[in-house]
Amino acid sequence: MLASTYPRWQHDHEPSFVHELARRLTRWFEVVVICPHAKGAKPREILDGVRVERYRYGWDGLETLVNDGGIVTNLRRAPWKWLLVPGFVVMQWLVARREIRGDVVVHAHWILTPGFVARMLRAPFVVTSHGADLFALRGRVPMALKRFVLARSQATTVVSHAMQDDAASLLNGRKAIVSPMGVDLHERFVPGDGVSREPGQILFVGRLVEKKGVEVLLRAMPLVLQRIPAATLTIVGFGPLEASLKAECTELGLDDVVTFVGAETQTGLVKYYQSASVFAAPFRAASSGDQEGLGLVLVEALGCGCPVVASDIPAVRDVASDMPGMRVVVPEDPRALADGLVDLLSEETSEAWVPDRARLVERFDWDAVAARYAELLLSARSKEIQK
Known part of the structure; x- marks a missing residue:
């Protein structure tokens, strides 16, 4: 290999x-x-x-x-x-x-x-x-x-x-x-027994590079906070854009709302997926033409019982097609992303959502x-x- x-x-x-x-x-x-x-x-x-x-x-x-x-x-x-x-x-x-x-x-x-x-x-x-x-x-x-x-x-x-x-x-x-x-859907990325989700907690996991679209997520946060004032964002990952993203947080007045965790192991990721209320995947095409090939973080989140809001790009459709708990939104649109996050953060939606783990296991x-x-x-x- x-x-x-x-x-x-x-x-x-x-x-x-x-x-x-x-x-x-x-x-x-x-x-x-x-x-x-x-x-x-x-x-x-x-x-x-x-x-x-x-x-x-x-x-x-x-x-x-x-x-x-x-x-x-x-x-x-x-x-x-x-x-x-x-x-x-x-x-x-x-x-x-x-x-x-x-x-x-x-x-x-x-x-x-x-x-x-x-x-x-x-x-x-x-x-x-x-x-x-x-x-x-x-x-x-x-x-x-x-x-x-x-x-x-x-x-x-x-x-x-x-x-x-x-x-x-x-x-x-x-x-x-x-x-x-x-994705290890049998032993690792599973719903946490007795683990309660943090109300209003939004999670992002991935490299801090252009195609992940984290800057779109940051611009969506003030719109989310207008409707859910207690919402928070946890960013797990590292990459070349980390310094500029932290500067944008400060510019948007989000320093008390957004937490940059840094790099985390596969084993360490599980606790974040199991406790977050919603996972955000604001993927976009990079200026180089690069874009997400699949995005296994979506499967990891769903496997842990965490609903997902993701950009409607071709790679996401392999996971999102008829998948309960998935919302796809227009790429590079902070307002559309905020609407999707607020929808899945609502109590009615979160209580009604049940993951289709059998379909995930068969494919991934x-x-x-x-x-x-x-x-x-x-x-x-x-x-x-x-x-």
């Missing part, structure tokens, strides 16, 4: 969905993850039964291409980091080539750069796009590289139906398979997701053997 974003250590706050899939695939495979090194991480370790090989691509203090925002965001914030990209790719390829022996199938997460590395290896491979790699980096050279990668993949998956059309334009007539990442629980990916990877390997 090739990845760019991966936990640096146990209970890291960096996105963990690739690791969650990897550790469940050990039921079918011996899983080796090849991912970039970061300060404080071990060069190699066994993590939940997965052998993790972290390759060096720079000196200490320079290995900053991935963490705290993702590759696309970091390149836009600091263009000098393009100098790290060649080493990032070459070193992943060298380590991956060492592991390509015997009966192997490669699963590359993100088209660029792990997908490019997979394309250069002599092994069957599957590519999974998570959103930013598909929606952003749309210049002539990146688009040509994407087509080059996907032309040789045994299969290409995307995490939502919203991504299918963009993927189809790169696949020369082939279809991308919609196969989302998962990790056991079902891992089984689908195992079948796909085994099929990709079989096709290559038949050749």
Whole structure:
């Protein structure tokens, strides 16, 4: 398994969905993850039964291409980091080539750069796009590289139906398979027994980057407070926009209403989902073209019994379609967002809402997701053997 974003250590706050899939695939495979090194991480370790090989691509203090925002965001914030990209790719390829022996199938997460590395290896491979790699980096050279990668993949998956059309334009007539990442809906993201929800508490969880739309949520808060004076907002997450968002809070007079919690582990998130009255997901398209690929935070919130207000963007529709407790609103419209939040904060609505956990489990629980990916990877390997 090739990845760019991966936990640096146990209970890291960096996105963990690739690791969650990897550790469940050990039921079918011996899983080796090849991912970039970061300060404080071990060069190699066994993590939940997965052998993790972290390759060096720079000196200490320079290995900053991935963490705290993702590759696309970091390149836009600091263009000098393009100098790290060649080493990032070459070193992943060298380590991956060492592991390509015997009966192997490669699963590359993100088209660029792990997908490019997979394309250069002599092994069957599957590519999974998570959103930013598909929606952003749309210049002539990146688009040509994407087509080059996907032309040789045994299969290409995307995490939502919203991504299918963009993927189809790169696949020369082939279809991308919609196969989302998962959420632990059996043990972790469950309603809290005996946990009461805080009246008026609004929750946001996610990276503090443009496509998450947190600034829209902040502008909606004064409108919410006009009708629900006791409302509060808790923001769990980190990212490059943190300082500017805090400054906007001060400008809007919300310092006593909004709490920035910072980064939190997957385990630590549960208490916030279980105690909030409503979850806000004000997603929007970023100026780079990047947008949300799926938004598993919606599933995490719903799994914990927390109703959700989300922007009506294509990726959200995979979760929101006929889902009780979901409200979709016009993107980038603070008033529409405020109306949705007030609606779900009302006592009548909250008491009437019952989550459809069976539907969530069928589509998004990790056991079902891992089984689908195992079948796909085994099929990709079989096709290559038949050749």
